[in-house]
Amino acid sequence: MNRRPIIEPFRIKVVEPIRVTRAAERRAILERARYNLFGVHGDDVIIDLLTDSGTGAMSAEQWAAMMRGDESYAGARSFYRFEAAVAGLTGMPHIYPTHQGRAAERILCDVVPLARRVVLSNGLFDTTRANVEAAGAIGVDLPLAGTVSRSPGAEPLPFGGDMDVERLDAALARHAGQVAIVVMTVTNNTLGGQAVSLANLRAVAERVRAVPVRERPLLVLDACRFAENAYRISADEAAERGRPLREIARAMFDLVDAFTMSAKKDAIVNTGGILGVRDHALAEKIRVDLIRTEGFTTYGGLAGRDLEAIAQGLEEVLDPSYLEYRFAASRYLASALAAAGWPVIEPAAAHAVYVDAGLALPHLREEDLPGQSLACALYLAGGVRTCEIGALMFGAAGRGRRQLVRLALPRRVYTQSHVDYVATVGAEIALVRDRLPAMRILEQPPSLRHFTAAMAPASPFPDLG
Ligand code: F0G
Numbered sequence: 001m002n003r004r005p006i007i008e009p010f011r012i013k014v015v016e017p018i019r020v021t022r023a024a025e026r027r028a029i030l031e032r033a034r035y036n037l038f039g040v041h042g043d044d045v046i047i048d049l050l051t052d053s054g055t056g057a058m059s060a061e062q063w064a065a066m067m068r069g070d071e072s073y074a075g076a077r078s079f080y081r082f083e084a085a086v087a088g089l090t091g092m093p094h095i096y097p098t099h100q101g102r103a104a105e106r107i108l109c110d111v112v113p114l115a116r117r118v119v120l121s122n123g124l125f126d127t128t129r130a131n132v133e134a135a136g137a138i139g140v141d142l143p144l145a146g147t148v149s150r151s152p153g154a155e156p157l158p159f160g161g162d163m164d165v166e167r168l169d170a171a172l173a174r175h176a177g178q179v180a181i182v183v184m185t186v187t188n189n190t191l192g193g194q195a196v197s198l199a200n201l202r203a204v205a206e207r208v209r210a211v212p213v214r215e216r217p218l219l220v221l222d223a224c225r226f227a228e229n230a231y232r233i234s235a236d237e238a239a240e241r242g243r244p245l246r247e248i249a250r251a252m253f254d255l256v257d258a259f260t261m262s263a264k265k266d267a268i269v270n271t272g273g274i275l276g277v278r279d280h281a282l283a284e285k286i287r288v289d290l291i292r293t294e295g296f297t298t299y300g301g302l303a304g305r306d307l308e309a310i311a312q313g314l315e316e317v318l319d320p321s322y323l324e325y326r327f328a329a330s331r332y333l334a335s336a337l338a339a340a341g342w343p344v345i346e347p348a349a350a351h352a353v354y355v356d357a358g359l360a361l362p363h364l365r366e367e368d369l370p371g372q373s374l375a376c377a378l379y380l381a382g383g384v385r386t387c388e389i390g391a392l393m394f395g396a397a398g399r400g401r402r403q404l405v406r407l408a409l410p411r412r413v414y415t416q417s418h419v420d421y422v423a424t425v426g427a428e429i430a431l432v433r434d435r436l437p438a439m440r441i442l443e444q445p446p447s448l449r450h451f452t453a454a455m456a457p458a459s460p461f462p463d464l465g
Helices: 023-032 060-067 077-090 101-111 126-134 165-174 198-209 226-236 245-254 280-293 304-316 320-339 370-382 391-398 416-430
Strands: 094-098 118-121 138-141 179-185 218-222 258-262 273-277 352-356 387-389 404-408 439-443 454-457
Touching: 023 370, 060 304, 077 094, 077 245, 077 273, 077 304, 094 101, 094 280, 094 304, 101 126, 101 218, 101 258, 101 273, 101 280, 118 165, 126 138, 126 179, 165 179, 165 198, 179 198, 198 218, 198 245, 226 245, 226 320, 273 280, 320 352, 320 416, 370 387, 370 391, 370 404, 370 416, 370 439, 370 454, 387 391
Parallel strands: 118 138, 118 179, 179 218, 218 258
Antiparallel strands: 094 273, 258 273, 352 404, 387 404, 439 454
16 A cells, blocks of 8 residues: 655745756865865755754745734834743743844853853753853763764664763762753754653653752753654653643643743744743843843844744644654655665654764774765765764764764755755765765864864865766
């Protein structure tokens, strides 16, 4: 019996042309960008899988809402719509807009005393870690062992984004009185985009609540892909199976004291962030900081129209047919790449497919940046832009981690033929993968080096594309 394909549950009303580059042109472009894909112009990319952040396509309803945006400096109608949508979803009493997720993180790190303290997490995203460290704290990730170590052939963990609760117990004991924040990132972006189970969130919340009140850390959800995480819980967590997505999402937020959210992901907008907290005293401090650095509390660095688009996007993202299509697209890409011989992280996340370049290119050592070599090859072969998540991104802090390339899928942007194209490019590279060169760093900034480092291949790339 033929299974019907899961379709893109939308029609295309506005199109944006793609400029199709040739291989020789791409070689020159990459050389000019000094082998850093962040230095390549968007017009020189055929399929842009660099990130799923701010790259989604808004719906007709979101564009219509933008036209209704109220740009009043204070008390804009659009803020109240935004606030009602976010409060309805999260139950948080204090909700503030910010210009993007990292601004929410930065404000939180300003108002919670962090100097010489510790922040524990299932996996801090790089901006979160940078904000935590800039405030003088140490960020410690406590992922499950199987998620970070190389385990070829090992059974995939259904909720590989979980925090290792035993390691949490040990860390709370070791750093007693010093832990300021516990961050649960859903989904766990830096660790293969793996989902976090509701059971794990509950277990972590229990541990945090067991800490004496005066020393109790703030439990924070980094919620930017909350809907994709909720979908995985409803599909794969036995105790929660089939529960309405909105209810699951609410259960996630109910467990925490605060959340930060980049609206550029699961609110399906091009820019925006949200900070939500329960505590009134903390909210007071946030308001002061927000007004000083982002804008008045009813716009926080955004336009009224952005707030409208976020409110609408938060409704649309929980549509089960949208999330079903979203997971189908990434699983389709993951299985095509796996069929071509690429080791991919299973189960595939919704927002991205992660290829383990360290395993795929055993002739390259960690310091040869296998992930960056593969990312450059994908660009040279097919104008496909991706992102290295490995030794280049993490430097010394990432020693022993998997060397990943992330193929992130913008929301509602690419169709199945685009995904087929990417899979074909991947299959072409697989044929010459043992000849992909080591990459050398020529220049690098002191932190967040992957954005601007200049690189070069140690030997020429094989002919690609
Ligand atoms: N937290 C997570 C888990 C993220 O993935 C991101 C952004 C942020 C926080 C910061 O949000 O960009 O709005 O300031 N991730 C993007 C990515 C950049 O490509 O994964 P932001």
